[in-house]
Amino acid sequence: MSGAPLLAVRQVEKRFGSVLALRGVSTSVAAGEVTCVLGDNGAGKSTLIKILAGVHRPDAGEYLLDGEPVRLSGPREALDRGIATVYQDLAMIPLMSVWRNFFLGSEPVRGRGPFRRFDVAAARRTARAELAAMGIDIRDPDQPVGTLSGGERQSVAIARAVYFGARVLILDEPTSALGVKQAGVVLRYIARARDRGLGVVFITHNPHHAHPVGDRFLVLNRGAAVGEYAKGEVTREELTTLMAGGAELDALARELARGE
Amino acid sequence: MTTAEAARRDERVARVSPVRRVLVRPELGSVVGAIVVFAFFAAQSPVFWSVSGVSNWLDPASTLGIMAVAIALLMIGGEFDLSAGVLTGSTGLILVTLATRYGLDVWSAMAAGLVFALAVGFLNGLLVVRTRLPSFIVTLGTFLMLQGLNLGVTKLLTGTVQVGGLRQAPGYEGARQVFAASVPLAGGDFRVAIVWWLAVTALATWVLMRTRAGNWIFAVGGNEQAARAVGVPAARVKVGLFMTTAAAAWLVGTITALRFSSVQANAGIGQEFTFIIAAVIGGCLLTGGYGSAIGASIGALIFGMADKGIVFAGWDADWFTFFLGAMLLLATLTNSLVRRYAEEVRR
Ligand SMILES: Nc1ncnc2c1ncn2[C@@H]1O[C@H](COP(=O)(O)OP(=O)(O)O)[C@@H](O)[C@H]1O
Ligand SMILES: [Mg+2]
Numbered sequence: 223m224s225g226a227p228l229l230a231v232r233q234v235e236k237r238f239g240s241v242l243a244l245r246g247v248s249t250s251v252a253a254g255e256v257t258c259v260l261g262d263n264g265a266g267k268s269t270l271i272k273i274l275a276g277v278h279r280p281d282a283g284e285y286l287l288d289g290e291p292v293r294l295s296g297p298r299e300a301l302d303r304g305i306a307t308v309y310q311d312l313a314m315i316p317l318m319s320v321w322r323n324f325f326l327g328s329e330p331v332r333g334r335g336p337f338r339r340f341d342v343a344a345a346r347r348t349a350r351a352e353l354a355a356m357g358i359d360i361r362d363p364d365q366p367v368g369t370l371s372g373g374e375r376q377s378v379a380i381a382r383a384v385y386f387g388a389r390v391l392i393l394d395e396p397t398s399a400l401g402v403k404q405a406g407v408v409l410r411y412i413a414r415a416r417d418r419g420l421g422v423v424f425i426t427h428n429p430h431h432a433h434p435v436g437d438r439f440l441v442l443n444r445g446a447a448v449g450e451y452a453k454g455e456v457t458r459e460e461l462t463t464l465m466a467g468g469a470e471l472d473a474l475a476r477e478l479a480r481g482e
Numbered sequence: 483m484t485t486a487e488a489a490r491r492d493e494r495v496a497r498v499s500p501v502r503r504v505l506v507r508p509e510l511g512s513v514v515g516a517i518v519v520f521a522f523f524a525a526q527s528p529v530f531w532s533v534s535g536v537s538n539w540l541d542p543a544s545t546l547g548i549m550a551v552a553i554a555l556l557m558i559g560g561e562f563d564l565s566a567g568v569l570t571g572s573t574g575l576i577l578v579t580l581a582t583r584y585g586l587d588v589w590s591a592m593a594a595g596l597v598f599a600l601a602v603g604f605l606n607g608l609l610v611v612r613t614r615l616p617s618f619i620v621t622l623g624t625f626l627m628l629q630g631l632n633l634g635v636t637k638l639l640t641g642t643v644q645v646g647g648l649r650q651a652p653g654y655e656g657a658r659q660v661f662a663a664s665v666p667l668a669g670g671d672f673r674v675a676i677v678w679w680l681a682v683t684a685l686a687t688w689v690l691m692r693t694r695a696g697n698w699i700f701a702v703g704g705n706e707q708a709a710r711a712v713g714v715p716a717a718r719v720k721v722g723l724f725m726t727t728a729a730a731a732w733l734v735g736t737i738t739a740l741r742f743s744s745v746q747a748n749a750g751i752g753q754e755f756t757f758i759i760a761a762v763i764g765g766c767l768l769t770g771g772y773g774s775a776i777g778a779s780i781g782a783l784i785f786g787m788a789d790k791g792i793v794f795a796g797w798d799a800d801w802f803t804f805f806l807g808a809m810l811l812l813a814t815l816t817n818s819l820v821r822r823y824a825e826e827v828r829r
Contacts, residue, residue, distance in 0.1 A: 275711075277711070297710065297711050297712075297713060298713040301712070301713050307711065309708070309711060314705075314708060315700065315701050315704035315705045315708055315709065315771065316704065316705070317700070317704045317771045317772050318697075318700055318701065318704055318771075322697055322700070325697070326697060326698075326701055326709065326712050326714065327698075327701075327709070327712035327713035327714045328712075328713070329694040329697055331694060338693075339688075339692045339693050340692055340693050340694050340696065340697060342691075342692060
């Protein structure tokens with residue numbers, strides 16, 4: 223099922239002043255596949271996906287879309303090229319209703335000239351139908367997004383990206399703030415998006431979430447790639463060890479063992 | 483209700499009653515406030531609710547309302563404009579000065595005032611989005627600069643602190659008909675500014691609720707970064723909002739100048755907070771992302787009623803600010819309580 227990569231980065235680097243947030247990282251994602259990016263807090267995961275999403279421009283390295291090197295001018299261009307991102311911290315506008323959020327930035331319009339207006343009825347109807355099609359059951363599309371649970375919010379954001387014809391879906395820690403059951407719900411939507419043929423980049427610091435859905439695993443530590451593995455090449459335990467930097471975890475294990 | 487209908491309805495939605503639908507509107511606090519204030523002053527003096535009384539308090543409400551609506555849009559978009567009050571003075575001064583001392587007809591002088599206002603709004607917006615400084619500070623700067631300019635230039639040109647004589651300028655009568663006429667109706671004397679106020683409120687409401695720009699205004703005020711990330715042109719929205727506020731200031735400055743035919747160099751100063759207060763009474767959050775144009779209009783109505791009502795009741799006008807302070811606290815308290823209640827039930 224693995225084809226030519228939709229999106230790839232080669233040896234990208236990003237600095238913030240004197241902080242080298244990312245150095246020499248390469249990865250790719252193909253249609254109908256899930257690439258997981260794992261790493262502890264501060265490993266550079268969000269920085270990497272902000273490069274993929276066009277928010278940051280890499281200071282070095284290549285960005286390839288369908289094999290062609292590109293330079294994105296910003297998130298709008300990334301969106302127009304079919305790369306949709308659901309951010310960890312800035313997914314939606316809490317005070318706005320579900321349907322207003324669903325169409326934010328890509329509102330359907332009707333009418334001409336000065337009478338061009340937001341087709342509110344169509345937006346309400348479509349949002350409800352699309353959410354239902356993804357198996358997301360929102361009680362009332364008029365309710366403010368702030369009143370949804372974390373899992374529901376992520377699910378709405380995923381459904382939105384799928385609806386707007388994303389080819390690549392980037393998710394920044396969609397499950398990290400969620401309970402076990404809610405995380406399961408979001409993982410199911412990730413699998414559903416993948417089955418619809420999207421390439422998914424799934425960022426997490428939880429190997430238990432990554433391992434069941436991932437086709438490829440990139441492990442980051444302190445801004446650098448520790449390794450990249452295909453499904454079957456690596457176990458969940460190995461991922462855990464890699465993420466923490468093996469030696470550190472061994473040391474921790476010994477330290478905790480003494481206290482018993 | 484048919485069975486099919488019942489099945490389609492989600493059992494977790496405890497049918498949202500019409501009452502609750504009303505309660506979650508941002509303008510609720512102001513509507514309650516307006517009714518209370520009306521009842522209160524109507525009980526004090528029968529003149530208050532006579533036709534001439536009504537036309538009397540609609541007059542200050544109208545010009546304030548135009549500004550409050552514009553400021554409400556800006557506040558929903560997450561910004562403040564402290565220069566809006568003094569800008570009503572600046573545009574009035576420009577109109578009178580150009581039409582009386584530089585030979586322009588009134589319409590051209592008005593156009594010049596509009597260009598100036600839009601330039602100030604554009605500059606305010608540009609400074610805010612480029613520097614990312616709080617608009618409170620940026621527009622405080624423009625406020626002080628305009629205040630200085632208004633006084634300095636007026637004194638330089640006239641040697642006094644006012645310009646006048648607009649009545650003699652060519653085109654005055656036509657412009658006055660459009661912006662500052664008064665229409666006798668059923669014993670009252672209604673200002674045409676009331677029509678402008680209603681039109682501005684209707685237009686702003688339509689833009690907010692039924693256009694893409696409206697969706698973007700709520701979004702940039704609610705969470706600018708999230709809005710940007712889905713492709714909302716946040717900078718353009720904000721600059722547009724500052725220019726809209728400036729255009730409203732021009733409209734009010736023009737209405738006032740045409741009405742009195744003269745403008746004081748300190749006109750409009752001190753009004754900037756009144757606009758914000760009216761918008762907040764009308765349900766705007768200080769933190770942005772929430773509010774309503776109709777609410778701001780009703781906030782202005784409360785101001786108008788209190789302003790004239792105190793006079794009708796025969797009290798000292800000094801009580802006005804005390805009264806406003808109490809209104810502000812009450813309305814915001816109602817708003818926050820209602821919002822909490824509404825969100826609780828919706829979970
Ligand atoms: N805009 C920024 N300015 C300065 N430093 C940043 C910025 N964004 C991220 N960093 C730094 O880069 C490093 C990686 O951060 P991030 O990519 O957010 O990590 P993760 O998402 O894996 O937790 C951190 O040390 C962080 O402080
Ligand atoms: Mg992160």
